[in-house]
Amino acid sequence: MEHGCFQIPNLIFFFRVDFERGPKKHSLGSSQNDGFFAKWGNMTQLQLFNTMGRKLMPFVPLVEGSVGLYCCGLTVYNFAHVGNLRAYIFEDVLRRTLEYSGFQVNHVMNVTDVGHLSDDADSGEDKMLKAAVEAGKTPWEIAEFYTKAFFTDLDSLNVLMPTTVCKATDHIPDMIALIQRIEANGFTYFSGGNLYFDISKFPEYGRLALLSLDDLKAGSRIEVDKNKKNPHDFVLWFTQSKFEHQAMLWDSPWGRGYPGWHIECSAMSMKYLGEQFDIHCGGIDHIPVHHTNEIAQAEAATGKKWVNYWLHNEFLLFGTEKMSKSLGNFVTLTTLGEKGYAPLDYRFFCLGASYRSQLKLSDEGLQAAKNGRAALSEKIILLKEDAGGAEGNAKSAPAASFLASFEEHIALDLNTPQALGDLWGLLRDEKVPAADRLAAAYEMDRVFGLGLKETEREKVDLDDEVIALVEEREAARKAKNFARADEIRKILEDRGIVLEDTPQGVRWRKK
Ligand code: AMP
Ligand code: ZN
Numbered sequence: 001m002e003h004g005c006f007q008i009p010n011l012i013f014f015f016r017v018d019f020e021r022g023p024k025k026h027s028l029g030s031s032q033n034d035g036f037f038a039k040w041g042n043m044t045q046l047q048l049f050n051t052m053g054r055k056l057m058p059f060v061p062l063v064e065g066s067v068g069l070y071c072c073g074l075t076v077y078n079f080a081h082v083g084n085l086r087a088y089i090f091e092d093v094l095r096r097t098l099e100y101s102g103f104q105v106n107h108v109m110n111v112t113d114v115g116h117l118s119d120d121a122d123s124g125e126d127k128m129l130k131a132a133v134e135a136g137k138t139p140w141e142i143a144e145f146y147t148k149a150f151f152t153d154l155d156s157l158n159v160l161m162p163t164t165v166c167k168a169t170d171h172i173p174d175m176i177a178l179i180q181r182i183e184a185n186g187f188t189y190f191s192g193g194n195l196y197f198d199i200s201k202f203p204e205y206g207r208l209a210l211l212s213l214d215d216l217k218a219g220s221r222i223e224v225d226k227n228k229k230n231p232h233d234f235v236l237w238f239t240q241s242k243f244e245h246q247a248m249l250w251d252s253p254w255g256r257g258y259p260g261w262h263i264e265c266s267a268m269s270m271k272y273l274g275e276q277f278d279i280h281c282g283g284i285d286h287i288p289v290h291h292t293n294e295i296a297q298a299e300a301a302t303g304k305k306w307v308n309y310w311l312h313n314e315f316l317l318f319g320t321e322k323m324s325k326s327l328g329n330f331v332t333l334t335t336l337g338e339k340g341y342a343p344l345d346y347r348f349f350c351l352g353a354s355y356r357s358q359l360k361l362s363d364e365g366l367q368a369a370k371n372g373r374a375a376l377s378e379k380i381i382l383l384k385e386d387a388g389g390a391e392g393n394a395k396s397a398p399a400a401s402f403l404a405s406f407e408e409h410i411a412l413d414l415n416t417p418q419a420l421g422d423l424w425g426l427l428r429d430e431k432v433p434a435a436d437r438l439a440a441a442y443e444m445d446r447v448f449g450l451g452l453k454e455t456e457r458e459k460v461d462l463d464d465e466v467i468a469l470v471e472e473r474e475a476a477r478k479a480k481n482f483a484r485a486d487e488i489r490k491i492l493e494d495r496g497i498v499l500e501d502t503p504q505g506v507r508w509r510k511k
Contacts, residue, residue: 044404044411046101048279049356051287051310052208056413059309061278066104068277069095070269070307071162072286075112076146077131080153081330082346082361083316083323087283089347090313090355090414092159094281096447097410108272109162110265111150113143113169114248114258129247139247143169153333156343158449164272168264171271172250175259178267179236179252181301192227193240195254199232202296208310209288234293235260262293270298270306280307284314285322313355323361331361339363344450345370351416351448373450379427380441380455383434385502392435399440402426406444419444458510466497473499474506 046059061067071091074080080088098105114128128139135142147167154161168175179195182188187201199205205213225231239255249256269277275298282291291310298306315322318329333343349369353359394403406422409415423444426437445452462470473488489499492508500507 044407046411049413068273069107069279071109072282073110076143077127079332086316089350091281107162108164111167166268174267175263187300194235195237196233266294266297275302279309281311284312314358317360341366348373377455381457386434390435392439394439394443396436398432399436403440
């Protein structure tokens with residue numbers, strides 16, 4: 001459905017029209033690799049759980065073969081915590097699944113480097129300024145530092161770089177232009193020095209969060225701002241700063257000031273993806289306020305339905321609570337590294353749960369993920385050695401059946417836990433030639449993003465003494481002196497080196 005609005009003086013009417021465009025169906029794997037997956041035809045229709053409507057829906061893009069995907073980025077006044085990173089891992093798996101399916105994905109992500117309104121309500125502290133004062137730096141320096149750190153984290157997690165990354169501070173004129181459209185359509189009022197969005201003018205307000213305007217009027221827990229007509233009205237442009245020493249200010253038709261937080265996502269997504277696009281993502285915390293307000297702004301400006309699919313990840317919990325910067329209970333990738341968990345162990349940990357389930361951070365869980373990934377790497381290395389560098393065939397009959405099952409699982413709202421089961425099943429199936437197992441595993445890893453193809457045995461620098469012992473053991477074995485051979489094996493094991501006898505000769509690895 002599409003809805004639009006037209007205006008006659010002081011009156012706005014909404015109408016709805018059917019909003020069905022694009023191809024009828026797009027199948028997972030159907031247009032990949034020169035028809036490689038055509039074997040399965042339309043068997044695997046990608047289904048995504050749409051928060052708008054709260055149900056699984058077949059994915060149909062607006063334009064055949066391509067997808068517009070917008071993901072809310074980080075507010076860069078601190079390091080990303082692993083809860084934030086769960087959101088970006090989920091979005092990366094979504095993007096990879098779309099690409100695996102043959103779509104060309106235009107993936108846009110913002111960076112919130114205007115810090116003052118990073119709180120959902122309009123009452124947040126100026127986090128960027130606070131961080132800057134504490135560090136003796138300017139807000140711009142703080143934003144630049146944490147933006148770099150954020151992208152380093154994403155890279156270490158094998159999260160693909162978005163097609164477009166857009167910083168809020170580079171797009172103030174776009175935000176002003178959008179606010180002017182909203183104002184021209186009659187959705188705003190000016191009060192106490194700030195320009196507000198009047199939610200009573202937008203009857204669909206709260207549709208995403210399943211809140212009616214009546215619910216919102218009653219029992220609001222938002223801090224009352226006496227300038228607002230309704231507690232859920234929100235600021236589009238501030239000229240009255242709540243903060244002393246406001247550093248980030250721009251000229252605007254409403255006076256020198258700064259934008260409200262929500263407007264940046266409406267403005268930048270439409271700039272890079274058009275006034276209507278396919279998928280918008282974020283964590284579930286964004287449903288009731290940020291995304292609700294983004295929809296109100298975009299649709300008030302254009303009079304059209306804005307986004308077709310809303311996908312939200314559940315929280316990473318610390319203990320029983322949401323991990324969050326404001327609660328101070330947060331853990332970064334660096335902290336995990338200090339405990340011995342690599343970034344890809346964390347990615348593997350996240351893949352072990354559906355993105356729509358809560359996930360508790362725990363040492364047991366992380367350790368299990370670390371062990372699981374180590375076992376996976378070891379299996380891949382052994383298969384590589386068995387295959388002797390041969391290029392396998394992922395569509396050989398037994399490998400293909402695992403791949404088909406994987407596709408079914410991932411196409412059903414990104415069921416990564418079950419898809420990982422398919423990977424394990426494939427790797428362990430001795431009936432499938434090693435090279436074919438590898439080929440199919442690499443196909444699956446286009447979605448998992450675990451870097452399986454690059455997995456190599458850790459190089460062990462053997463000192464001369466160890467080399468001499470390995471050689472002595474080989475000689476002892478040839479001379480059938482197994483007692484000495486075992487003795488040497490034990491000596492090396494105590495030094496953390498494990499020997500394996502294979503038809504190709506002796507191999508060693510770190511314990
Ligand atoms: P923010 O910088 O607060 O806008 O957060 C960046 C992204 O992380 C958003 O998509 C949030 O919804 C998401 N997020 C924040 N906290 C968590 C959490 N504990 N678990 C999962 N996602 C989160
Ligand atoms: Zn956003």
